[in-house]
Amino acid sequence: MEKLRTIKFTTATDQKLEKIALALGRSKRLVFVQMVDYFHRNKKDPTDLNDDLLKNSLSKSHKTYMGFIKSQEDLLLIPIKQGVDKMIGNQRDIVKFFNEQVLGANKTLLKNQHQMLERTAESDKVIKAVLQRMDGADQLKAKFLQILNSYIKSREELGSFKGREKEELAELTRKQVENL
Known part of the structure; x- marks a missing residue:
C-alpha cells in the first residue's frame, strides 16, 4: 500500500478544487494527482500564465x-x-467578336434596306410615269379617233367637187393631229 501524505490549504482553495472535481466528475484526490502529473510531464510553471510551451x-x-x-x-x-x-x-473576346459581327451585320442590313427603299421609290416613280403615259396614250388615241372621225365625216359631207375645201379640211386635220 502507498503511503499517503497530507497537504494543508485554505478553505477557498478547497472550494475551487471541489468545483473543478465536480465539473470533471472525479474525486478531489484524483484531480490533484492528475494536476501534479500534468505539470510534471509538461514542465510547466503554474504561476506562468503566458506559458511559453503552450505558445x-x-x-x-x-x-x-x-x-x-x-x-x-x-x-x-x-x-x-x-x-x-x-x-x-x-468570354470578353467572344462578346467583342459577337458585337463586332452583329453590329457589322446590322449596319449592312440597314444599308441594304435603305438601298431597297430607294429602289422601291424609284420603281414607284417609273410605274407612275408609265401609267400616266398609258393614260395619256389612251387619251391621245381617243382624241385622234375623234379627229379622224370628224375628218371622215366632214369629207363625206363636202362631196367630190370641192377640192379647195378638201385641202383646207386636210390642213386643219393635220394641225389638230400636231397639237395632240
Missing part, C-alpha cells in the same frame, strides 16, 4: 495550418483563379 505548441500548429493552406493555395486556388481569369478573357 510554442500553438505556433507549431499555426505553422502547420498555414503550410496546409499555402499548399492548397498552390494546388487549388491559384489554378482555379488562373482558369477563371482565362475564361473571363475568353
Whole structure:
C-alpha cells in the first residue's frame, strides 16, 4: 500500500478544487494527482500564465495550418483563379467578336434596306410615269379617233367637187393631229 501524505490549504482553495472535481466528475484526490502529473510531464510553471510551451505548441500548429493552406493555395486556388481569369478573357473576346459581327451585320442590313427603299421609290416613280403615259396614250388615241372621225365625216359631207375645201379640211386635220 502507498503511503499517503497530507497537504494543508485554505478553505477557498478547497472550494475551487471541489468545483473543478465536480465539473470533471472525479474525486478531489484524483484531480490533484492528475494536476501534479500534468505539470510534471509538461514542465510547466503554474504561476506562468503566458506559458511559453503552450505558445510554442500553438505556433507549431499555426505553422502547420498555414503550410496546409499555402499548399492548397498552390494546388487549388491559384489554378482555379488562373482558369477563371482565362475564361473571363475568353468570354470578353467572344462578346467583342459577337458585337463586332452583329453590329457589322446590322449596319449592312440597314444599308441594304435603305438601298431597297430607294429602289422601291424609284420603281414607284417609273410605274407612275408609265401609267400616266398609258393614260395619256389612251387619251391621245381617243382624241385622234375623234379627229379622224370628224375628218371622215366632214369629207363625206363636202362631196367630190370641192377640192379647195378638201385641202383646207386636210390642213386643219393635220394641225389638230400636231397639237395632240
